[in-house]
Amino acid sequence: MNDSQINQVLSPTADVKHQPLVLSYGQGLGNFLSLYVGRTILFLITCTSVLSVLLIFFFIIRESLPFLQKFNLTEFLTNTGWYPQAEKPQFGALALIVGSFYVTAAALLFAVPTGILAAVFLSDIVSFKIQTFVKPVIELLAAIPSVAYGFFAIMVLAPWMQRKLGFTTGVNALNASFVLAVMALPTIVSVAQDSISAVGRELREASYGLGATRMETVFKVVIPAAHSGIIAAIILGMMRAIGETMVVWMASGNASQIPHPWWDLSQSIRTMTATIAGDMGETAKGSDHYRSLFTIGLLLLIMTLCLNLLSEYFLTQAAKKSGIRK
Amino acid sequence: MKIIIRCILDKIFTAITWLTVFVIVILLLLILGPILSRGTNAVVFRDTIEFRKMQMALLNRGNETNLTAEISEIAPVRQKVYDTINKFKSGIDTDALTEQVRKIYRDCGQELSYKKLTPQQYTETRSLLKDIRDRLQTAFASTDKVQIAKCTSFVMGYADDERFKGTSAGDFFRIAADFQKAVEKIDFAKHLQYVQAVGEMEDLLTQLLGPRPGEALPATAMNQFGATRWDLAEKLMDNLLWKEQWVSQKSGKSLVKIRTERAKEFAGTEIEPLFGYIKDNLEKMLKPQWRFYWQYFIDDSTPGHYFGGIGPEILGTLLLTLLSMVFVIPLGIISAAYLTECTTDNFVVKIIRxxxxxxxxxxxxxxxxxxxxxxxLFLLPFLGFSSKPCILTASLTLSILTLPVMIRSSEEAIKAVPLTYKEASLALGASNFKTFMSVTLPAAMPGILTGVILSISRVAGETAPILFTGAVALGPVPSSIFHSTRTLSYGSYDMAVGDRLAAMVPHNQYGMVATLVILVLCLNTSAIILRSRLFKKLHGH
Structure with missing residues (x-):
C-alpha cells in the first residue's frame, strides 16, 4: 500500500486536505500555547525561589561590601573585641563566632545521642502503634515557636538554674544549649529515623541469623549502614542550632566573651545571630556598625549554605545506598 | 556466661532507648506545662472589685449600679484601715504636723486682722499665737516626753481663751491634745523607723486597695487601681505582712533573704492589730469573684500590658499570616506543579531544587x-512608598521564608496522587492542563492543605524575620498594610525580656506566649490528623 492508499483507509473523504487524525503535541495553536507559553510562565514563577536565593545573596553582599573594603577581614575574624559603639570602634567577631559554635557543639552533645537513640527506638524497637503515638510528640516539639522556647528558657529554666544549680546567672551557655538541643532533636530524630528505616530488612535478618543481639545488630550493622543519613541528620540539627536566633538571644546572656576555662558552660556568651538581632535596632542605616552586622549575616549565610550542601551530599549518598530514589 | 552478659546488655540498651523517648515526652510536657497552665491564668482567674472598677472606668464594661453598691459596701471596711493609719500618723508624722501648724498660724493671723481689735490687743494676740506655734513646733521636734508634755500643756492652757473663740486656732488645741495622747504610747527611739515603716505600708496599701477615696487620681492607668486580681492581692498581702530583706551574713558570701514580720515593727502601737484586721478582711475589702475574661483575646492593653488583653497582637499575627499566605500559596502550588508535572530531572530543575x-x-x-x-530599604522607596518597616514588608519576608515548606509539601501531595487517576483522565481526552486542574489538584488538595497549615503555623511563630521588617512591641492598631504592627511572637519576646512593668504581670507574659503556642499547636495537630486521614485514604485502609 502506498501513502495515498493509507490516507484513503484512514479518512474516507480524503480528497479534502485536512489535519491528520493524530496530532503530535504542540501542533495545534491551543496546545502550542499551553505547551510553550504556559510552561514558560510556570517556569518563571517557579524561578521565584532561585530569584530569592540570588536576591538574598546580592543584597546581603551589597550591604556588607563597604564594610569589607573599609576594614580588614582577617582582623574581623581573629579579633575578640566587639565594641561597635565605642569611640574607636572595634569589630572583632571571633568571640561571636566562637559563641555560635560553642552553643551549637554543646547542644549537639545533648541532642545527637538522644536523637539517634530515639530514632533507633522508633525504627527498631517498638511496634507501629507506639510509633504513631511518639512521632506526633516529636513533631509537636518541632512545631513550638522558637520564641516560646526562648520564653521557657528565660522565665522557667533560668530562675531554676540560678536557684537549684547555684549559677551566678541563669542566662548562660548551658541554658541556651540545652534549649537548642531540644529544638534540634526533632530534626535529628526524623532524618535519622528515615535513614535507619531505609536500611534493608535483609541486613538485619542476616545479623540476627548470625546470633547477634538487637543491640549488636543496631550498633554493628544498622547504624554503620545508615551512617550517611545519620551524618546528614546531625548536620541538619547543627544548622537548626547555629541559625537559631530567639533562643540564644534570650537565654545566652549576650556577653561577648570566650568562656574561660573553655568547658565552663555556666558563663554567658553571645552568638552571631543574637548580635544581629540585638544590635540592629540601635544602629543607624548605612553606618559601619550596621554594615558589620550584615557582614556577620553574610558569614552565617555562607556557613549554613556549606552545611546545607554537605547535608545534601550525605542524603544523596544515603539514598543511593538504600536504592531509594529521592 | 558470655551470652548472659550480651543479653543483659541488650536489655539495658532497650531500656535506655525507652528512657530516652520517655525523657523527650517529659521534656515536651515540662516545656508546655508551665506555659499553658500559667497562661490559662490570664483568662480564668479570681478578679477583685478593683478589676471591675478598672473595666468600668477604662472600657465602660459591667453593671454600674451593682458596682456602686459594692463600692459603698466595702467603703467602711477600708475606711477603718485609713482611720487607724491617720490616727497613728498624727503622732509620728511630725513633718506633716509642723506644716499643718504653720498653715493654721497663717490662717489664724488673717482671721485676727478681720476681727475688730485694738492694735495693742492685736499685737498681743498675734505674739501669743506665735508663741503657741513655736511651742508646738518645739514639741514636734523634741524626743523628750517631759519637754513635750510641758509644751503641750502650755498650749492647752489657752484652750478656753476668749480671744481665740471662732478662729481656726481651735485646731492648735486639737492637734496638741492628739499629739500628747499619741506621744504617750510612742517609743521615741523608734520615731524615724515608724515614719519609714508607715510610708512603706501606705505604699503597699495603695497598690493593694488603690488610691484612697477622695485622693486625686494618679495620671497613669496602672496607678489608678489597686490589685485587680486575687492572686496579685495575695502576693501584695504577703508583702504587707512580711518584709523581705537581703542580708549579708558573712563578708564574701552571697546575700541571704530573710523575712521579718512587719507587724513587729509596730509592736505596741495601734497599727500592730491592723495587720490582722487587713488579713481577715481582705476578702471583704476586695470582693473576689471567679471570672472568665474572654475579652482578653480582643481587648487592647494599657502601656506595658499592665491591664487589658492581647487583641492587637492577635490581629497583627492574623494579618501577617493571611497576607503572606496570599503570596505564598499560589507561588508554592504553581512551583510544585511545574516541578512535578512539567519537567524531568534536567540540569535546570536540579538547580531550582x-x-x-x-x-x-x-x-x-x-x-x-x-x-x-x-x-x-530598596523595594518600598523604588515603588514610591515611604521606606519604613510595615505589615507588607514583614509578610513578604515571611512568605519567602515559608516558600520551601509550601513547595515541598505541595510536591509531596501531588506526587502522592496515584498515576491511574491521571491516566484515566488523559485517556478520556482531557488536556494536561485540564487533567491537572480537575483531577490531580483536587485529589492532592488535602495534602496541599496540610502544607498550608504547616506554613501558617511557621509564619505565626516566627520572630526573627519580622524584628526589623514590621513588628513593634508597642503601638497603635494598624490601619493599613503600610503600618507596623504588634504580633504575638514579638510580643512574647518583649514581655519575657521586657521592662519592670511586664514582670509585675506574669499572667500576661504567660498568657501571650500560651496563646501563640496553643494557636500553633492546634494548627499542627490538625495538619497531623489531616495527613494521617489522607494516608489512610490513599492507601485504602
Missing part, C-alpha cells in the same frame, strides 16, 4: 536582614 533546599536552610535572622535591605 538546590535553591529551594538552600532557601530552607537559610537562618531566619538572615531573612530578617534581607527583608530590611531589600523590601524596606
Amino acid at each position: 538546590m535553591c529551594i533546599n538552600s532557601l530552607a536552610g537559610v537562618p531566619s535572622i538572615i531573612f530578617g536582614l534581607f527583608g530590611l535591605a531589600f523590601f524596606v
Whole structure:
C-alpha cells in the first residue's frame, strides 16, 4: 500500500486536505500555547525561589561590601573585641563566632545521642502503634515557636538554674544549649529515623541469623549502614542550632566573651545571630556598625549554605545506598 | 556466661532507648506545662472589685449600679484601715504636723486682722499665737516626753481663751491634745523607723486597695487601681505582712533573704492589730469573684500590658499570616506543579531544587536582614512608598521564608496522587492542563492543605524575620498594610525580656506566649490528623 492508499483507509473523504487524525503535541495553536507559553510562565514563577536565593545573596553582599573594603577581614575574624559603639570602634567577631559554635557543639552533645537513640527506638524497637503515638510528640516539639522556647528558657529554666544549680546567672551557655538541643532533636530524630528505616530488612535478618543481639545488630550493622543519613541528620540539627536566633538571644546572656576555662558552660556568651538581632535596632542605616552586622549575616549565610550542601551530599549518598530514589 | 552478659546488655540498651523517648515526652510536657497552665491564668482567674472598677472606668464594661453598691459596701471596711493609719500618723508624722501648724498660724493671723481689735490687743494676740506655734513646733521636734508634755500643756492652757473663740486656732488645741495622747504610747527611739515603716505600708496599701477615696487620681492607668486580681492581692498581702530583706551574713558570701514580720515593727502601737484586721478582711475589702475574661483575646492593653488583653497582637499575627499566605500559596502550588508535572530531572530543575533546599536552610535572622535591605530599604522607596518597616514588608519576608515548606509539601501531595487517576483522565481526552486542574489538584488538595497549615503555623511563630521588617512591641492598631504592627511572637519576646512593668504581670507574659503556642499547636495537630486521614485514604485502609 502506498501513502495515498493509507490516507484513503484512514479518512474516507480524503480528497479534502485536512489535519491528520493524530496530532503530535504542540501542533495545534491551543496546545502550542499551553505547551510553550504556559510552561514558560510556570517556569518563571517557579524561578521565584532561585530569584530569592540570588536576591538574598546580592543584597546581603551589597550591604556588607563597604564594610569589607573599609576594614580588614582577617582582623574581623581573629579579633575578640566587639565594641561597635565605642569611640574607636572595634569589630572583632571571633568571640561571636566562637559563641555560635560553642552553643551549637554543646547542644549537639545533648541532642545527637538522644536523637539517634530515639530514632533507633522508633525504627527498631517498638511496634507501629507506639510509633504513631511518639512521632506526633516529636513533631509537636518541632512545631513550638522558637520564641516560646526562648520564653521557657528565660522565665522557667533560668530562675531554676540560678536557684537549684547555684549559677551566678541563669542566662548562660548551658541554658541556651540545652534549649537548642531540644529544638534540634526533632530534626535529628526524623532524618535519622528515615535513614535507619531505609536500611534493608535483609541486613538485619542476616545479623540476627548470625546470633547477634538487637543491640549488636543496631550498633554493628544498622547504624554503620545508615551512617550517611545519620551524618546528614546531625548536620541538619547543627544548622537548626547555629541559625537559631530567639533562643540564644534570650537565654545566652549576650556577653561577648570566650568562656574561660573553655568547658565552663555556666558563663554567658553571645552568638552571631543574637548580635544581629540585638544590635540592629540601635544602629543607624548605612553606618559601619550596621554594615558589620550584615557582614556577620553574610558569614552565617555562607556557613549554613556549606552545611546545607554537605547535608545534601550525605542524603544523596544515603539514598543511593538504600536504592531509594529521592 | 558470655551470652548472659550480651543479653543483659541488650536489655539495658532497650531500656535506655525507652528512657530516652520517655525523657523527650517529659521534656515536651515540662516545656508546655508551665506555659499553658500559667497562661490559662490570664483568662480564668479570681478578679477583685478593683478589676471591675478598672473595666468600668477604662472600657465602660459591667453593671454600674451593682458596682456602686459594692463600692459603698466595702467603703467602711477600708475606711477603718485609713482611720487607724491617720490616727497613728498624727503622732509620728511630725513633718506633716509642723506644716499643718504653720498653715493654721497663717490662717489664724488673717482671721485676727478681720476681727475688730485694738492694735495693742492685736499685737498681743498675734505674739501669743506665735508663741503657741513655736511651742508646738518645739514639741514636734523634741524626743523628750517631759519637754513635750510641758509644751503641750502650755498650749492647752489657752484652750478656753476668749480671744481665740471662732478662729481656726481651735485646731492648735486639737492637734496638741492628739499629739500628747499619741506621744504617750510612742517609743521615741523608734520615731524615724515608724515614719519609714508607715510610708512603706501606705505604699503597699495603695497598690493593694488603690488610691484612697477622695485622693486625686494618679495620671497613669496602672496607678489608678489597686490589685485587680486575687492572686496579685495575695502576693501584695504577703508583702504587707512580711518584709523581705537581703542580708549579708558573712563578708564574701552571697546575700541571704530573710523575712521579718512587719507587724513587729509596730509592736505596741495601734497599727500592730491592723495587720490582722487587713488579713481577715481582705476578702471583704476586695470582693473576689471567679471570672472568665474572654475579652482578653480582643481587648487592647494599657502601656506595658499592665491591664487589658492581647487583641492587637492577635490581629497583627492574623494579618501577617493571611497576607503572606496570599503570596505564598499560589507561588508554592504553581512551583510544585511545574516541578512535578512539567519537567524531568534536567540540569535546570536540579538547580531550582538546590535553591529551594538552600532557601530552607537559610537562618531566619538572615531573612530578617534581607527583608530590611531589600523590601524596606530598596523595594518600598523604588515603588514610591515611604521606606519604613510595615505589615507588607514583614509578610513578604515571611512568605519567602515559608516558600520551601509550601513547595515541598505541595510536591509531596501531588506526587502522592496515584498515576491511574491521571491516566484515566488523559485517556478520556482531557488536556494536561485540564487533567491537572480537575483531577490531580483536587485529589492532592488535602495534602496541599496540610502544607498550608504547616506554613501558617511557621509564619505565626516566627520572630526573627519580622524584628526589623514590621513588628513593634508597642503601638497603635494598624490601619493599613503600610503600618507596623504588634504580633504575638514579638510580643512574647518583649514581655519575657521586657521592662519592670511586664514582670509585675506574669499572667500576661504567660498568657501571650500560651496563646501563640496553643494557636500553633492546634494548627499542627490538625495538619497531623489531616495527613494521617489522607494516608489512610490513599492507601485504602
